[in-house]
Amino acid sequence: MLRIHCTAQDLLNVTVADHPAPLLELSLAFMALQRRDVPPAQGRWWRRSAKGLPRAARPLFQLLSPEGVGPLFLDPPTEGFEEGLESVLATSRARVRAELQRVCAAGLPVTPWLRSLADLDRTAWQELELALRAGYRHLIRREWPRLVSGFHAETAWRSRVIAQQGLQAAITSLAPGTRWRGTTLEAELPRDVEITLHGQGIVLLPTFFWTRHLLAAPQPDGRVVLVHPAVTPLSLHPLDPADDPLVTLLGSTRAHILGLLVHRRTTTDLARQLTMSVSTASTQTKALRYAGLVHSRREGKAVWHACTPLGLDLLVQSSAGQSR
Incomplete structure (x- = not known):
């Protein structure tokens, strides 16, 4: 049995990973x-x-x-x-x-x-x-290109579950037998593991190769990474990015940007990750913003971008369509 003893602060600090590992x-x-x-x-x-x-x-x-x-x-x-x-x-x-x-x-x-x-x-x-x-x-x-694509679809769906159904539903759906007892998270495990958190929080990280029980990885900064099987197996994601309906609709660059913007990023962040100029990244986010898929906000000298609910729905529906 896995038991993770959380404080109220840990439950406020539950996040979804922003990249695969x-x-x-x-x-x-x-x-x-x-x-x-x-x-x-x-x-x-x-x-x-x-x-x-x-x-x-x-x-x-x-x-x-x-x-x-x-x-x-x-x-x-x-x-x-x-x-x-x-x-x-x-x-x-x-x-x-x-x-x-x-x-x-x-x-x-x-x-x-x-x-x-x-x-x-x-x-x-x-x-x-x-x-x-x-x-x-x-x-x-x-496998990395389709693993990254699958990761963004998975985390978009998980983020939406948290927003619509709450943290309890999002975490208890990670694997069969996962449940809460007060502020203690319990999950089925072949051995006994006890972890006590002190407010740094939990990071939810989907994996595409492990298909069994939850795995908990305490980190040096005090957080615990909770590794869980992805809802859609890697084998059901397209071998060729061109087979992805989202790529067909938006083009590969904009589809990639939309996936990255499940988590807030600046224009500079996007340019760095996609090895393009800042002006090109700005042009791409502008097109997504006009389509209602991304919203942008200036904070100081930086412009931050993130998916709108419509953008998240598009990512989730794209993933669901690939798995059928």
Whole structure:
């Protein structure tokens, strides 16, 4: 059983993640590959990925269990792979040892390679870097465009549930068996995990490779990332962005911008993320604003943009249409 003890402030600080996390998805993909009870919709991905998995990536199986157990330093919720890898390689010795002790106590075998990682052996950590790079190339990189598209549709829908039905409905619908007892969140889990929060809040993060129970990842800043299976599996999202009805309607750039604007962003933020000029980003948001899909507001020198209810509905309906 998972129990997360929240304060009133934590419940005021529940947010939806604003980007998918490539290293987290990589870890969850390795966990899923070790299971034999994958859903039918994921079967093709499982067979293809398991058959061609590079030898260099296989050491990660020693760190990640099919029950969702793994060291938290291995999958920081960063937006970019290289940024996340840099964070992994900079993990302190104390944290590495503490996390490896925790996952081994939860059932992972103590192997010579894990002992070498705990001792910060240079060769072992070079093998870890090679494993993460090889695993990312094989499992994540080719899926990333539709994973990002699916992520934006999922978080738009989840944000709308919070707005229309409230926080209780949004969180209890994350996975079967999830419930509230007062301000304590309970969820089914193969082992007992107790987490006590102190006001920093919860971040809801959908995943497209893990399809089972909720996973809770406490962060160094005091928040907990609550990882939950996406409503629409990755296999039901289009292989080609051109097959996305939202892309057909708006064009790929504006569809991407609309997905990003599930969370407020400035014109400069959009330009940076889409590697375009600020003036081009401004022109694109202007077109979306005239269509009633985005609203904009100037605060000081920055102009902030976000989806309107119509824009959110369009994202949600696009995702629902792809899954039928």
